[in-house]
Amino acid sequence: MLRAVLAARSPACVHNGRYLYSSWTAHAQVNVRSSAPDNIVENSSQTGNHREQGPATAENLPAAVRRFVDAYRTHGHKTAAIDPLGLWIPMRDVPELDPLAYGLTKDVEVNGYLSLGQRTTLQNLTQALLHTYSSKISVEFEHMIHQEERQWFAQRFEQLMGEPIPAEVKKQVGKILLKTAVFDSFLANKFPTLKRYGGEGAEGNLVFVDEIIRLAFAGDYHDVIACMPHRGRLNVLTVNLGYDPSYMFRKISGKSEFPDDVKATGDVLSHLFTSTDLTAEDGKKLHFSLIPNPSHLEANNPVAVGKARGRQQSLQAGYYRRDQENDKKVLCVQIHGDASFTGQGIIAETFGFADLPHYSVGGSMHLITNNQVGFTTTTGRSSIYASDAAKINSCPVIHVNGESPEDIIRATKLGFEYRERFGKDVVIDLLCYRLHGHNEVDDPTMTQPVMYNAIKARKSVPVLYSEALRQEGQLTEEESRKVSEEYDGSLRQALSQLDQFKPKAHHLERQWSGLVQAGKTVSSWDTGFPIDALKFIGAKSVQIPDSFNIHPQLLKTHVKNRLRAMQEGTKLDWATAEALAMGTLLMQGFTVRVSGQDVGRGTFSHRHAALTDNHSNELYVPLNFMVDNQETHLEMCNSTLSEEAVLGFEYGMSIESPKRLVIWEAQFGDFFNGAQIIIDTYVTSGETKWLLQSGLVMLLPHGYDGAGPEHSSCRIERFLQQTDSSETTVDGDDVNFSFVNATTPAQYFHVLRRQMVRNFRKPLIMATPKTVLRLPAATSELLEMAPGTSFQPLLPDPSANTDTVEKVIFVSGKHYYTLDKIRQEEKKRNVALVRIEELCPFPTEAILKETRKYAKAKTFVWSQEEPRNMGAWTFVNPRFRNLVGVELKYAGPQELPAPAVAIGHVHQQQIQDTIKQTFE
Known part of the structure; x- marks a missing residue:
């Protein structure tokens, strides 16, 4: 057994939790990484399953019995008892589950299936199938495209349903549930009018996160990158992740969560976040990042996926293919709300990254905190389940009753194993409820009288599970009392010592160490580069292998014109300046990522940084082959036709590492408005709210050339309105972002390089050209990029x-x-x-x-x-x-x-x- 010590924001913040390398977690590794055929689930007797022989599968059942079993695999979820309030069952009458439909009326041959022996009564088989597929946990997987995945999923689920949860894990979960109950009660008593968006009714969130941590430790994961909305967020932070409650109490008292000498406006209580190390007794490390969230629900999903992708790349050398081993080092976890999962289009946009080159993270673990009400209404969707949107990607869905912690553990384990084995997303639909209204001072009975009558009649999940553990002898009443009293005491102590508490800023640590907050004066940065090196990079930017079949038009224009310009040192166009900027940064040890719709070629067919073989369609990026064994890379990422999710993804990439220049280019400048939520809540305000620096570059083609309302303007006025530039005080580098409308390639070269050369990171918004890309008057000379030159804010x-x-x-x-x-x-x-x-x-x-x-x-x-x-x-x-x-x-x-x-x-x-x- 292991006792995990979570070292969070300060040495005084210590959270004890037990993350156990029991047979329960160890089996996941054996099963997932086994070389056994995919249609075989290994003997699980060592995991606590008391069957003497390996589990039989449904694949060798008599035809009629097999059809009956398949009916439960397909339709069993429709009658499952997944609603803890007992108010909702998807369908009460499902003809497909009638054994008479398959000619079954008496004893049936089952060949050991579900541990039922060779033959059993039809009633026994039906009860076993009901227990497996129509109890407090059920699954949807028959919509999945690949037979191999469907077969594995069914067999592993049936196996897990026959395995008991280890006693140590039960006890750990019982203690976590007791702590979250104490936490909610403490805040309710001390701050009765506080809008804290508590976790009462949705305590299953914490069970899920606890199991994720346990499985990540067992799987030797390096990082967990998670996003989560406001509901129950404080509970997860403090109980699961050891977040020092002093920061929370300081925030409640009206003070900043950051030191007074740090420039920041902060964010509301329910948006607090953490980046913390979990350390196990044997020295294993797991870094857990719960990223900031705005009030715009689900906007943090692509940010988490982008940050996870960035972290995976930081652990590997290659940037063009998924390294599945490193996918297994970083896990992306997305926690959603039910109404927002159904209603927000960013859900579908983010799912679009699942298997897309340059965007995939090898699958995410999704949890829908389904409290069955959106704000105050339950009429917020047309689909049967809140999780139905996930089927766009053929994701398996696991529905689970929020009052059944052990089934939540099974659901998490099943999803985790599926993600590890197949590298794909999986969704857990956690049906629960909300004890209070939209917040603690809201009265929900005006719109949900029936639901809240049912809620008032129920005991809480922590009470129910504590009683169950006492009956089993797993957690005595005295042990429960001690856990609750000790945790209540720790919260009381933190609150009583609040006047002496000194918050710390943790924004420039780990990979961000060495950077500073921008100053109040504008600094000039030498961004020039040696002429000989520029000529070398320029030539390499159009050098292709002899075997590569380049488009003949590109050979005549793109390649020859650039070589001529580099040789003469004059008439360098916009695309050449960009290639030189990116190439010089690669030579200095930075990586560069350019993302957007058709960015390899460029909307206006000007860039051609990624070339397509005219015969094979294979891509070639010349700047990645400037020298042998080049360690840094230019990643040209043709994205989905999305703005909001893609920009969120790129923002996530940018906040992961200061050594990566991340560029997002809109197809036309005004297309950014599809990403306005990401711009408002992350790009332009992320540093002042959360102290997260980002060097993200947004390229927005802008210019009036008769294109009409939608392809002319990048809405310069909107961005300038969002700056904290003063009308009466001279600006410094400390403005929240830069807005540039450059007119020469040399200026573009310098401003891109400035993003990485500075000792701080700020977003850069650029109104970039369209017709000017090829305008003879808009060219530059190499000397304008030589050492000693820099970007000029005024020409x-x-x-x-x-x-x-x-x-x-x-x-x-x-x-x-x-x-x-x-x-x-x-x-x-x-x-x-x-x-x-x-x-x-x-x-x-x-x-x-x-x-x-x-x-x-x-x-x-x-x-x-x-x-x-x-x-x-x-x-x-x-x-x-x-x-x-x-x-x-x-x-x-x-x-x-x-x-x-x-x-x-x-x-x-x-x-x-x-x-x-x-x-x-």
Whole structure:
């Protein structure tokens, strides 16, 4: 036996739990990793099953009996007693379960199946099948595509139903349930008006997590990455994971969960999280991360999957194929709510990663905390089960009664073994209830009178299981009292010493050590690179094996043009600058991941970082073969047609390691709005809420070229509205993210490299070009990327005569090239065009320096192609006035309800009007 000691946020926080290498857990390894044929389940007599011979299977039963058994395997769940309240049974009359339908009326031959001997009565067989498939646990698996999986699942489930739970495990679970009852009671008594979203009625969550930890220890796992909504979250944190309750009490008292000298706004009580080490007596380690969650239910699912994928990659050298051994080192656990699992589209989007290259994690363990009510209603779905959405991926589903802890253990073990064996997702539907309303001060009886009459009449799960263990002699009344009193005492002590408690920040530890929080001043970072190395990388970025059949058009344009540009050191386009940035980072020991829809080629057929063999369809990424035995890799990930889940996944990847540059590119800039929840709750606010740094880059193609409302704007105004940039105080690096609208490839090169070169991480949002990708005027020279060069938040006008300029036009992004062309054609020599390349942090000092150069300037103009109520105007105008002391004149389209017009001649008229306003 083992006693696990959970070292959590402080040395004083010690949680004792017993994670046991009993025959119960050890058998999982024997069974899952056995070399026996897949249609054989090994003899389990050593696991506590008292059958003298190996378990017989249904596969060798007489035909009629086999059909009867298959009926229970398929339909048994419809009559199962899985609702602890007894109010719901999917179907009470299931004709398929009538033995007469199969001609069975008397004794039947069963050949040892379910330990029934060679022959038995029909009644005995029926009772055995009812016990197995229609009791407080049942399964759905006949929808699974592969026969091998269905057969294994049925046999292993039938075997587990015949195996007793080890006494040590029962006792451990009994103690956990007693502790969670004490925890809920303590908070209810001390803070009666607190909205804590307690775990009463759903204590099975803790049984599930406890069994996951036990199985992970037994399976030599390195990490568990878990996500969970608010319901019962505090219980799991404190009871299962040893989270120091002092942080929780400090939060309840109205103080920050972080030290006072750390810049953070924090998050609400029910969103607290932890990243903690579990250590077993024999020295085994298991790191358990319960990631932060926003109030937007299920938004944390793809974040957890992305973080798990990132952790798996940190443990392996290869990035292009799933390393199944490392999949078994990191387990992703997703805990859901029933109404949200059915109602949120991100569920289906995240399931879409299950077997997708560059996104799969070798299966997740899912638990639906099915309290049978969504907010206050029970009419929240059309499907029979809350878990039906999981069938999109042919997942097995295990339904289990929340009042049967031992069946929850069986369900967890079965799912864990299935995931290990087949590398696929599995879903446990835990039917339970909610003791209180939506929160502890809500009255649910107004909308759920029948349900809450049934709830009030029931004893709690901890009480019921304690009574059962006492009857078995497993946990005496004195032992139960001692567990409860000791845990209550530890909570009382933590609360009484709250005034002396000093919180610690744990945000820059482990792989994040060495980084800092950004400062209040803007720093300049040398992001240049030696010219010879740049030429080497540029050549390698288009070098392919002799046996590779490249598309002939790419050979003429992409390859030859890049080689020529690298040789001459001029006319480097956007894609070349990007390849150089990524290649230099790879050479410096960073990994790079680019994700999105068709990013290998690029939406505008400009990137071609991943090449497709013209004969075999095989992919080749040249930057991964710059040197022999290259250790760092560029991962080009063509994603599903999803924004919200994919961006959440990439955010999860980015918070796992500061050594990985993670880039998400929208197909068009405005497509980010499908991911608005991830942007609002994670990308733009994750550091201030949770102290989680992220270097995520969002590339959003932007530019008005007549494409109409949906393919023109990346909604610059929305992002600028979300910055914590001040209108009256000069910005520093400590703004929550950078927003860049660069105009040259060299600027793009530098800003990508800056993401990794800095000693802190901040998200970068970029309005990237479309037509400018191939614009001859928008090219750079290698010298602009040489050592000593860096990203410039403002680009002065190189051709303006400061002594004669009367009008200074400020502009950002692609619109600069439109105006510059007109200026040259019409020879407007008294005008200066100044580009603001980085809108946030707002480059106050650079603008002040620039405006002082134009002593004779009488007019300062802000010109943009976006409508007046969009773009950067409402952001830059007050900052020019308050920080620079300059009154700007607006030049651009007037207010519109849509980002752009879709009538060609109106669009052209807008352009002409904007040009006229700008130069008049």
